[in-house]
Amino acid sequence: MAQVVLRNVGKVYDRKVRAVEGFNLDIRDGEFVVFVGPSGCGKSTTLRMIAGLEDITEGTVDIGGRVVNHVHPKDRDIAMVFQNYALYPHMTVFKNLAFGLMLRKMPKEEIRRRVGEAARLLGIEQLLERKPKALSGGQRQRVALGRAIVREPQVFLFDEPLSNLDAKLRVVTRTELKNLHQRLRTTTIYVTHDQEEAMTLGDRIVVMSNGRIQQVDTPLNVYRRPVNRFVAAFLGSPPMNFVEGTIAREGQRPVFVGGDWLRLALPADQPGVAADLARHEGRPLVLGFRPNAMSEHAAGKFAPPGGGNALRLATTVVEPLGDKIDVSCQTPAGQRLIARIDARDNFPAGQTIEFFLDPEHVHVFEPGEFGPNILRPPA
Amino acid sequence: MIGSARKRLLIALAFLLPNLLGFLVFTAGPVLFSLAMSFTDWALTKHNSFSSTPVRFVGIENYARLLWGDESGFFWNYFGNTVYLMIGIPIGIAGSLGLALLLNAKSSPAGRGSKAWGVGVALAVTAISCFGVWMLTTPGPAPTELTAVKSGEIGLTDLTVFQVDRARSNAAVLAMAVLGAVVAGGMAFGSAFFRTLFYLPSLLAGVAMFLLWKTLYRPRGGLINAGLEPLLNWITHATKQTPEWVWKAGAAGVFGLVAMLAGLTVVNGVRNLGSGVAGAAALFGRVAWAATLLAAGWGVAIVLWRVHGWAADGLKPPDWLIDPTYAKPALIVMGVWCGVGGGNMLLYLAGLSNVPPELYEAASIDGASGWQRFKHVTWPQLAPTTFFIVIMSTIGGLQGGFEQAMVMTGGAAETRVLAFYLYERAFKGTFELGLASAIAWVMFAMIFAMTIVNFRLGSQMTND
Ligand SMILES: Nc1ncnc2c1ncn2[C@@H]1O[C@H](COP(=O)(O)OP(=O)(O)OP(=O)(O)O)[C@@H](O)[C@H]1O
Ligand SMILES: [Mg+2]
Numbered sequence: 155m156a157q158v159v160l161r162n163v164g165k166v167y168d169r170k171v172r173a174v175e176g177f178n179l180d181i182r183d184g185e186f187v188v189f190v191g192p193s194g195c196g197k198s199t200t201l202r203m204i205a206g207l208e209d210i211t212e213g214t215v216d217i218g219g220r221v222v223n224h225v226h227p228k229d230r231d232i233a234m235v236f237q238n239y240a241l242y243p244h245m246t247v248f249k250n251l252a253f254g255l256m257l258r259k260m261p262k263e264e265i266r267r268r269v270g271e272a273a274r275l276l277g278i279e280q281l282l283e284r285k286p287k288a289l290s291g292g293q294r295q296r297v298a299l300g301r302a303i304v305r306e307p308q309v310f311l312f313d314e315p316l317s318n319l320d321a322k323l324r325v326v327t328r329t330e331l332k333n334l335h336q337r338l339r340t341t342t343i344y345v346t347h348d349q350e351e352a353m354t355l356g357d358r359i360v361v362m363s364n365g366r367i368q369q370v371d372t373p374l375n376v377y378r379r380p381v382n383r384f385v386a387a388f389l390g391s392p393p394m395n396f397v398e399g400t401i402a403r404e405g406q407r408p409v410f411v412g413g414d415w416l417r418l419a420l421p422a423d424q425p426g427v428a429a430d431l432a433r434h435e436g437r438p439l440v441l442g443f444r445p446n447a448m449s450e451h452a453a454g455k456f457a458p459p460g461g462g463n464a465l466r467l468a469t470t471v472v473e474p475l476g477d478k479i480d481v482s483c484q485t486p487a488g489q490r491l492i493a494r495i496d497a498r499d500n501f502p503a504g505q506t507i508e509f510f511l512d513p514e515h516v517h518v519f520e521p522g523e524f525g526p527n528i529l530r531p532p533a
Numbered sequence: 534m535i536g537s538a539r540k541r542l543l544i545a546l547a548f549l550l551p552n553l554l555g556f557l558v559f560t561a562g563p564v565l566f567s568l569a570m571s572f573t574d575w576a577l578t579k580h581n582s583f584s585s586t587p588v589r590f591v592g593i594e595n596y597a598r599l600l601w602g603d604e605s606g607f608f609w610n611y612f613g614n615t616v617y618l619m620i621g622i623p624i625g626i627a628g629s630l631g632l633a634l635l636l637n638a639k640s641s642p643a644g645r646g647s648k649a650w651g652v653g654v655a656l657a658v659t660a661i662s663c664f665g666v667w668m669l670t671t672p673g674p675a676p677t678e679l680t681a682v683k684s685g686e687i688g689l690t691d692l693t694v695f696q697v698d699r700a701r702s703n704a705a706v707l708a709m710a711v712l713g714a715v716v717a718g719g720m721a722f723g724s725a726f727f728r729t730l731f732y733l734p735s736l737l738a739g740v741a742m743f744l745l746w747k748t749l750y751r752p753r754g755g756l757i758n759a760g761l762e763p764l765l766n767w768i769t770h771a772t773k774q775t776p777e778w779v780w781k782a783g784a785a786g787v788f789g790l791v792a793m794l795a796g797l798t799v800v801n802g803v804r805n806l807g808s809g810v811a812g813a814a815a816l817f818g819r820v821a822w823a824a825t826l827l828a829a830g831w832g833v834a835i836v837l838w839r840v841h842g843w844a845a846d847g848l849k850p851p852d853w854l855i856d857p858t859y860a861k862p863a864l865i866v867m868g869v870w871c872g873v874g875g876g877n878m879l880l881y882l883a884g885l886s887n888v889p890p891e892l893y894e895a896a897s898i899d900g901a902s903g904w905q906r907f908k909h910v911t912w913p914q915l916a917p918t919t920f921f922i923v924i925m926s927t928i929g930g931l932q933g934g935f936e937q938a939m940v941m942t943g944g945a946a947e948t949r950v951l952a953f954y955l956y957e958r959a960f961k962g963t964f965e966l967g968l969a970s971a972i973a974w975v976m977f978a979m980i981f982a983m984t985i986v987n988f989r990l991g992s993q994m995t996n997d
Contacts, residue, residue: 205894205898206898207894207897207898226897227894227897227898228897228898228899228900228901232898233898234894234895234898236891236894236895238889238891240889240891240892240894240895242892242895242896242909242910242913243913243914244913244916245909253896253899253901253909254898254899254900257899257900257901257905258900301895301899305899
């Protein structure tokens with residue numbers, strides 16, 4: 155096991171396409187780190203540079219205290235699982251698992267022992283004599299995993315290993331992956347564009363966009379304290395609601411004003427926050443809040459002293475989810491918002507209803523796709 | 534409903550009719566007719582408008598004549614020639630695969646600037662070296678030579694030497710220019726250029742190509758011997774300088790080494806003998822490999838053993854198409870050259886582009902070297918392609934060889950193949966159409982059997 159350190163890593167394809175830029179990351183020994191971001195943001199490129207499948211244009215990659223920029227993939231002591239599994243089609247499952255060990259001239263008994271152990275761990279013992287063609291997608295995925303495990307590498311690299319599985323199997327395998335990591339404790343780097351996968355699997359999440367890191371933190375911190383509007387919008391489902399407006403002052407309190415229908419008193423109890431807000435007074439800003447920061451009831455945290463957090467919105471579509479419902483609403487300005495609230499029977503669609511917003515769970519961003527969060531609550 | 538179904542069938546048949554008719558009249562009819570003919574004594578010398586002898590049904594007599602009767606000497610001899618010439622097939626397939634691998638290799642990432650630079654350098658180097666060779670090898674102006682001859686300084690024979698030199702210098706300059714153009718073209722257009730270049734022979738008509746090669750193979754003045762002569766002279770010279778025992782020791786050494794390698798291969802195979810059919814097949818592969826190794830080693834050793842003796846008389850390039858020993862190898866070399874960049878290469882290129890790149894990446898991470906990646910990824914992935922190519926080439930090899938024999942050697946006995954034999958019996962001498970049909974059907978039977986065997990072996994190989 156080992157730590158992986160990336161310093162100012164950058165990648166330019168064919169001297170013209172920039173895929174990754176200024177990538178800095180310290181991955182601790184035994185950590186499970188997930189790269190997440192929209193398609194084409196450079197996740198795979200970064201992973202492949204760590205694996206040695208792509209040349210590193212700029213910066214250094216360090217695995218276990220050794221700079222590996224010019225080390226061959228086979229000597230980096232890593233194992234990779236590909237999206238399409240890349241099993242050798244003409245070899246049996248046993249040979250697929252044993253291949254890397256055989257090439258390394260490991261004694262036969264040791265190979266048999268390791269393959270047997272991995273097969274038991276993954277529950278594929280009865281498949282060892284089959285060819286990949288005769289396996290289901292889930293079984294192939296396990297074999298691919300087994301091929302990585304038998305090598306006992308310092309680092310596991312996964313590039314969207316679950317995206318070829320059906321939804322149910324994906325959830326099951328996700329849990330098993332997490333279990334596996336807890337048993338083996340091997341440093342793992344995992345690429346996905348699925349934010350749910352990222353949240354559930356990662357010790358830390360690296361959110362990327364356009365070849366740059368946007369934020370690195372634990373899943374909860376990234377969710378609760380996004381550094382900018384991009385991260386806030388990317389994580390969470392349904393996505394965060396955004397309302398444009400400005401900050402004004404009512405007495406001593408900063409208030410977010412959105413059109414003539416929203417006047418939200420912002421929490422400014424923490425030291426420094428009030429000053430931050432004051433600096434942005436009068437400028438165009440964006441208020442962000444997650445759908446579950448809304449409620450039908452003006453009680454508890456939705457009933458702050460000072461109030462002003464009631465929104466009158468026209469409901470359009472109602473989607474029941476069990477004990478919650480997603481309500482699509484329209485602001486008087488015509489913008490669409492989504493509220494996730496406690497379920498109740500006969501929720502009226504097509505009427506104007508009063509919602510309440512939890513002011514402790516709102517964010518204020520500067521305008522623009524990557525506008526920084528100026529109300530980022532401290533950890 | 535039934536009526537309309539029948540009507541639809543009739544309409545469909547009407548549309549198919551032109552094709553169907555063509556097939557019946559020009560393919561199925563003649564094929565069946567030839568089968569019938571093969572059981573008769575039909576010969577144009579006996580049965581024609583001037584003689585009223587009826588064509589007789591003779592049963593399997595024609596087949597008997599071919600396989601063990603009076604014609605069997607010819608038949609088996611030409612069959613042997615056909616098989617001999619098929620040696621070129623595996624060589625050609627290996628060559629096609631090699632070319633495809635080369636052309637498929639990723640060209641190094643070079644920007645536009647460096648590409649133009651490379652082309653310029655290649656052209657400049659070529660031009661300079663062509664000019665240099667021209668200057669160094671071309672003798673002075675003719676008038677000087679003539680005065681020299683007149684004044685008795687050089688004899689007429691010396692002048693011919695000069696002329697030969699000039700021809701050689703022309704050839705050398707030409708060769709260099711072609712080489713330079715190829716390098717520059719490759720730099721400018723990458724592998725697309727080479728793909729086109731290698732495919733060119735397949736676009737030219739076969740006979741035109743054969744005539745070209747006939748010129749190349751001319752014993753005197755042909756480009757091949759013009760190139761071989763100085764090389765052989767040099768070897769002769771070098772050989773005479775070394776004592777004979779060195780060569781014999783070398784021969785013994787080479788053969789010993791090869792024998793040891795072959796032995797080790799087999800012994801290792803026996804030691805690792807896996808279970809069941811797969812194990813036996815692997816061992817069989819090793820034995821075949823060892824036998825090939827031994828044969829090649831034996832060939833090299835023989836040459837080394839004898840070369841001193843040969844050199845004593847001076848080594849001479851062979852009279853290619855004229856010398857019975859070299860006629861078939863000459864045809865094989867030509868066949869490989871013509872075919873190596875053709876359809877098989879394209880099939881392999883297509884096959885290679887279908888190999889998922891992740892397989893190579895996975896193998897690379899698993900620690901496979903270049904050769905191991907070829908052995909464990911490329912080769913198995915290409916197995917269906919190879920299978921197809923082997924089957925088609927075997928069929929072509931058993932059927933083919935007629936044009937080569939006709940054009941290159943005018944049908945010299947060493948180059949006659951079964952197809953040529955068929956032509957000769959049917960359209961020459963006694964015009965024995967019955968016998969010729971029998972030849973055709975025997976060929977068909979052999980091709981059919983061979984293809985079945987190929988299918989059996991091949992589907993075992995590729996079915997995983
Ligand atoms: N071989 C290549 N040559 C040129 N550009 C490339 C190459 N591979 C990737 N790119 C470009 O680099 C950028 C990053 O690609 P990358 O594959 O890393 O994205 P990704 O985050 O893995 O996306 P996805 O979620 O779709 O897999 C993209 O703009 C892509 O077009
Ligand atoms: Mg990707």
